[in-house]
Amino acid sequence: MNCAEMDKLSLSLKDKEHSIFYKVWEQWYSWIDRRQTKGPTALHLGGSESPQTGQGDFKEERWLFYLQHPGGFRLIRHYSGQDATDAFTAFHKDKDLVKKYLNFLLIGELAPDQPCCEPTKNEMLVKDFHELRATVEKMGLFKSRFSFFAWMFMHAFILDIASWCIIWYFGKSWMPFLLGVVMFTIGQIQYGFLQHDLGHVSVFEKLKWNKIAHFVVLGILKGGPMSIWNYMHNQHHAKPNCFRKDPDINTHPMFFSLGKKLSLKLGKKKRKYMPYQYQHITFVLNHLKNLFESLLLLFLCLHRCLEASWFIWVSQMSHIPMNIDYDQNLDWVSAQLSATCNVGESLFNDWFTGHLNFQIEHHLFPTMPRHNYYKVVPLVKSLCAKHNIKYECKPLLSAFADVVRSLKESGKAWYNAYYQE
Numbered sequence: 304m305n306c307a308e309m310d311k312l313s314l315s316l317k318d319k320e321h322s323i324f325y326k327v328w329e330q331w332y333s334w335i336d337r338r339q340t341k342g343p344t345a346l347h348l349g350g351s352e353s354p355q356t357g358q359g360d361f362k363e364e365r366w367l368f369y370l371q372h373p374g375g376f377r378l379i380r381h382y383s384g385q386d387a388t389d390a391f392t393a394f395h396k397d398k399d400l401v402k403k404y405l406n407f408l409l410i411g412e413l414a415p416d417q418p419c420c421e422p423t424k425n426e427m428l429v430k431d432f433h434e435l436r437a438t439v440e441k442m443g444l445f446k447s448r449f450s451f452f453a454w455m456f457m458h459a460f461i462l463d464i465a466s467w468c469i470i471w472y473f474g475k476s477w478m479p480f481l482l483g484v485v486m487f488t489i490g491q492i493q494y495g496f497l498q499h500d501l502g503h504v505s506v507f508e509k510l511k512w513n514k515i516a517h518f519v520v521l522g523i524l525k526g527g528p529m530s531i532w533n534y535m536h537n538q539h540h541a542k543p544n545c546f547r548k549d550p551d552i553n554t555h556p557m558f559f560s561l562g563k564k565l566s567l568k569l570g571k572k573k574r575k576y577m578p579y580q581y582q583h584i585t586f587v588l589n590h591l592k593n594l595f596e597s598l599l600l601l602f603l604c605l606h607r608c609l610e611a612s613w614f615i616w617v618s619q620m621s622h623i624p625m626n627i628d629y630d631q632n633l634d635w636v637s638a639q640l641s642a643t644c645n646v647g648e649s650l651f652n653d654w655f656t657g658h659l660n661f662q663i664e665h666h667l668f669p670t671m672p673r674h675n676y677y678k679v680v681p682l683v684k685s686l687c688a689k690h691n692i693k694y695e696c697k698p699l700l701s702a703f704a705d706v707v708r709s710l711k712e713s714g715k716a717w718y719n720a721y722y723q724e
Contacts, residue, residue: 332718375534377539381448381548381630386421389429389635392436396445396504396670424634428690432636432667435686439679440666445505447672452506454521455497461522463492488609495614496657502532505672540669544622544642545630551602551618552627561627570720607650619656620646620702624709625695639666640687645694646702648677653698663694 368377374394382390395401399405439445466487473479500506501517514529521527535550544550552561626641633641646652646660654661661676664683671679697705 320322329561371476373533373536377536377548381538381542381545385632386424389432393635393667393669394537394540398512421632423632423639425690426685428636428692429634431686432688434635434681436668436683444675444678445671447506447508447673449506451672452500453676454498455493459490459493459497460524462486462493466490484606484609487608488613490608491525491606492613494520495610496659498525498527498532499536499657499659500673502529502536503669505670540666542630543628543639543666544625545638546628548630551622553623561710561713562621562624563713563716564628566717566718566720567596570722571716615654616703616706617657617659618708620699621659624702624705634666636686637692639663640692640694642666643696644702646697646699648680652699660699 333606350368372379383542392398431499463486466483466485469479469486479691498517498521501513501520504510506516507513512713518529521532522529539551544552546552555563621643625644631638640663643666645663645664649662658673658676659665661673661680664671664676664679667683668679684694686692
């Protein structure tokens with residue numbers, strides 16, 4: 304977005320009631336325009352002393368920043384009416400650069416008599432988390448170690464090339480074929496973990512190099528869409544396990560009934576799209592069915608099935624068993640801790656999960672390089688203990704089993720509400 308477009312976007316609204324998003328340097332607030340029931344939510348940010356003035360058509364001008372926001376337009380909409388301070392801090396690595404753009408978007412400041420913290424949020428917890436983040440920054444835990452990520456790439460690349468060489472040299476008999484599939488699957492899933500690091504801008508200092516490398520790994524080596532990943536995954540981090548805001552749980556209610564609260568509500572409304580009481584069984588059997596079907600199409604589909612199963616179990620073990628509900632506008636720490644859990648640390652677990660076994664730390668600090676997660680764990684545990692927040696960590700196999708258990712429990716909650724109430 305060029306300066307001319309920014310100038311157009313910074314034009315103030317004709318009516319004060321149309322104000323959508325106010326910002327001060329310390330606190331960021333947004334108010335959704337209740338008159339606008341359709342179309343996007345405009346976002347106005349800034350930091351000077353007084354509102355800017357000008358004239359313009361609000362309905363036309365609001366599309367500029369909303370549609371071109373690098374993190375996706377829905378990310379802005381999800382925070383309408385809420386304090387987005389910690390979300391902004393977590394997502395933006397180069398804050399000085401971002402604030403240069405925000406200067407063009409100021410339309411006002413929060414009045415001195417307004418509360419500094421929303422009533423749904425724990426003010427002391429927010430304050431302590433800000434101090435924790437400052438400590439983490441002073442410790443240099445947001446600085447990446449290039450040798451670590453170089454090794455992550457090289458071992459995946461070697462496995463990738465070796466898998467094809469085995470098929471090429473030894474032919475398509477069963478043993479070389481299966482060995483090639485296993486090596487190719489491991490290489491591809493490790494590419495997936497690496498592109499996740501690049502997407503979170505945690506490998507290189509400069510945004511440009513992260514974007515280029517992200518395109519190479521995800522777009523070329525894995526054949527995936529970089530823009531879609533960015534659009535979907537940022538929403539997941541902003542509002543984890545929040546129905547209608549986290550795309551990862553959009554399978555509710557068409558395919559699965561997720562979370563006891565949502566399942567109970569679905570059952571009371573007498574809505575049924577699937578036999579949810581059996582969903583924990585179909586979840587497991589579906590992976591086996593896909594594996595059998597993939598054998599018919601051999602190499603590529605078999606590896607995709609194995610990789611997808613690996614990824615789904617790893618990515619969902621930290622979220623599906625946790626609280627799933629509508630957005631409650633909790634503070635950043637409470638929202639992340641209620642929706643995530645960790646899996647025990649070990650060399651195998653770290654490698655097998657791409658360090659997503661440190662899901663709590665990853666969600667609190669999404670731009671932190673994953674090789675530093677273990678260093679911040681004691682600080683996060685101390686913060687949780689101080690504010691009596693449960694810090695949940697479990698063994699790897701228990702985490703996998705809890706996915707099935709939670710699906711069974713939510714299916715049972717739906718069944719009881721649907722048939723017995």
